[in-house]
Amino acid sequence: xxxxxxxxxxxxxxxxxxxxxxxxxxxxxxxxxxxxxxxxxxxxxxxxxxxxxxxxxxxxxxxxxxxxxxxxxxxxxxxxxxxxxxxxxxxxxxxxxxxxxxxxxxxxxxxxxxxxxxxxxxxxxxxxxxxxxxxxxxxxxxxxxxxxxxxxxxxxxxxxxxxxxxxxxxxxxxxxxxxxxxxxxxxxxxxxxxxxxxxxxxxxxxxxxxxxxxx
Amino acid sequence: xxxxxxxxxxxxxxxxxxxxxxxxxxxxxxxxxxxxxxxxxxxxxxxxxxxxxxxxxxxxxxxxxxxxxxxxxxxxxxxxxxxxxxxxxxxxxxxxxxxxxxxxxxxxxxxxxxxxxxxxxxxxxxxxxxxxxxxxxxxxxxxxxxxxxxxxxxxxxxxxxxxxxxxxxxxxxxxxxxxxxxxxxxxxxxxxxxxxxxxxxxxxxxxxxxxxxxx
Numbered sequence: 001x002x003x004x005x006x007x008x009x010x011x012x013x014x015x016x017x018x019x020x021x022x023x024x025x026x027x028x029x030x031x032x033x034x035x036x037x038x039x040x041x042x043x044x045x046x047x048x049x050x051x052x053x054x055x056x057x058x059x060x061x062x063x064x065x066x067x068x069x070x071x072x073x074x075x076x077x078x079x080x081x082x083x084x085x086x087x088x089x090x091x092x093x094x095x096x097x098x099x100x101x102x103x104x105x106x107x108x109x110x111x112x113x114x115x116x117x118x119x120x121x122x123x124x125x126x127x128x129x130x131x132x133x134x135x136x137x138x139x140x141x142x143x144x145x146x147x148x149x150x151x152x153x154x155x156x157x158x159x160x161x162x163x164x165x166x167x168x169x170x171x172x173x174x175x176x177x178x179x180x181x182x183x184x185x186x187x188x189x190x191x192x193x194x195x196x197x198x199x200x201x202x203x204x205x206x207x208x209x210x211x212x213x214x215x
Numbered sequence: 216x217x218x219x220x221x222x223x224x225x226x227x228x229x230x231x232x233x234x235x236x237x238x239x240x241x242x243x244x245x246x247x248x249x250x251x252x253x254x255x256x257x258x259x260x261x262x263x264x265x266x267x268x269x270x271x272x273x274x275x276x277x278x279x280x281x282x283x284x285x286x287x288x289x290x291x292x293x294x295x296x297x298x299x300x301x302x303x304x305x306x307x308x309x310x311x312x313x314x315x316x317x318x319x320x321x322x323x324x325x326x327x328x329x330x331x332x333x334x335x336x337x338x339x340x341x342x343x344x345x346x347x348x349x350x351x352x353x354x355x356x357x358x359x360x361x362x363x364x365x366x367x368x369x370x371x372x373x374x375x376x377x378x379x380x381x382x383x384x385x386x387x388x389x390x391x392x393x394x395x396x397x398x399x400x401x402x403x404x405x406x407x408x409x410x411x412x413x414x415x416x417x418x419x420x421x422x423x424x425x426x427x428x429x430x
Binding site: 011041 | 251316357377387415421425428430
């Protein structure tokens with residue numbers, strides 16, 4: 001399963017795919033690994049305040065295209081991953097993950113009580129918008145993990161942030177789940193002949209402007 | 216340089232290191248790759264609105280410990296990476312990266328004019344706080360890439376978000392550079408005998424609660 005490139009080479013190989021070949025489907029075993037990479041990502045205090053929604057339903061993918069600034073990669077993708085973050089921190093959500101943690105680690109139920117109490121003291125008094133800004137940020141680390149994992153598996157992706165979040169939340173009934181959409185990641189295989197970006201050089205700020213060294 | 220684990224296995228191997236061995240330094244060639252992974256990360260519209268500050272100065276690392284809730288990993292790390300995002304989008308910053316892009320790709324200087332004009336129309340009317348919330352999010356994807364890259368190289372990391380951003384900005388004179396600190400990533404090698412987390416099971420929400428499939 002492992003390719004012969006170094007991870008750095010796979011990150012250079014990766015690009016934001018502009019045209020997928022809709023006939024080429026990604027093996028579900030590879031998609032599972034891309035989702036698992038997101039699942040493994042670190043999050044603030046281990047709260048893991050987001051979920052991944054994996055969409056293969058073609059009709060639904062097509063409904064999302066106009067919500068995503070008409071980016072047809074959504075419909076042409078093999079699988080569409082939506083990263084959706086908790087709309088807020090709640091006492092129940094914080095308790096749930098720490099109860100699961102102590103069970104899973106076979107620890108006393110009150111093992112993290114002091115820590116959990118401090119988390120609640122911090123988050124539960126904050127405005128919902130401030131907490132959502134924080135949960136949303138956590139999803140970005142996982143998004144990075146999934147993009148890197150996909151590249152390692154030679155699966156193409158288009159990182160997408162520019163879409164009508166409220167419309168997508170409504171279409172996917174996310175409000176009822178206490179979630180808000182943050183990011184989308186269509187997965188598939190590039191249609192090289194019809195992708196204007198595939199052969200253009202990857203451009204970044206010159207390294208001297210990107211890195212500041214303090215020795 | 217490439218280890219024999221799959222990327223998924225390296226992401227399982229990774230954990231938030233609680234105790235580094237301060238005597239073990241990370242080879243600069245590995246650090247360069249960890250920084251390069253961040254440099255390669257995708258960003259919204261390719262603006263790459265953040266920088267990485269690489270700190271090896273011991274005195275400075277020690278000054279950052281009290282700013283980082285007394286997390287001694289900052290001082291014990293071999294290298295400390297600070298991810299700092301643009302405090303705002305400006306016309307000059309947007310022009311700079313697109314001028315660099317057309318030069319680097321040997322394209323006409325006005326190749327992306329329509330696109331760049333739309334970006335300016337969107338960002339330049341927004342509040343600075345809203346733009347910074349957006350630039351900061353971009354740094355998280357790169358943060359994910361660096362964490363994954365470090366794990367691939369068997370370098371330990373501690374993802375850090377909880378610190379006094381304003382104090383760090385002041386200490387590093389980031390305001391003068393138009394930057395605000397967002398994340399820190401100490402790099403080093405675990406002190407296994409003195410790290411309380413290293414042998415505890417990695418816990419996440421059960422996969423059935425993490426993944427929603429729509430077929």
